[in-house]
Amino acid sequence: MFPTNPNQLKKMMKQMGVNMEEIAAEEVIIRTRSEEFVFKNPAVTKIAAKGMETFQIVGSYEVVEREQPINEEDVKLIMEQAGVSEEAARKALEETNGDLAEALLKLQG
Numbered sequence: 001m002f003p004t005n006p007n008q009l010k011k012m013m014k015q016m017g018v019n020m021e022e023i024a025a026e027e028v029i030i031r032t033r034s035e036e037f038v039f040k041n042p043a044v045t046k047i048a049a050k051g052m053e054t055f056q057i058v059g060s061y062e063v064v065e066r067e068q069p070i071n072e073e074d075v076k077l078i079m080e081q082a083g084v085s086e087e088a089a090r091k092a093l094e095e096t097n098g099d100l101a102e103a104l105l106k107l108q109g
Helices: 006-015 072-082 086-095 100-108
Strands: 018-023 027-031 035-040 043-049 052-058 061-065
Touching: 006 018, 072 086, 072 100, 086 100
Parallel strands: none
Antiparallel strands: 018 043, 027 035, 035 061, 043 052
C-alpha cells in the first residue's frame, strides 16, 4: 500500500535513497531558442536520487516569444550571396527569424 500521508511518503522516499526538497521559487523561466515559459510563484521540488538531481515545476505559466538576435556573420553572408545592402540583408533575416535559406530566397525572388 502506498502512503497518502506526505510525511510518511517523505520518510519512505528517504529510506529508498530519494531526497525531496521544496524550493521557495518566485519565478522559473525555461528558455528555448524561440520562446520562454515563465512560471510565476511555482511550486518547485528538487528530487535527488542515485546521484542525479531533477526538478519538478508545478504552476501556471505564460509563453513569451523571444526575439532572435541577428548574427553579423549571417548578415555578411546574405549580403554577399544576394548582392544586397546590409540593411536589406538584415531586414530579410529579421523577417525570416534568422533563417538563412529563407532570407536568401526572399531576396532573390
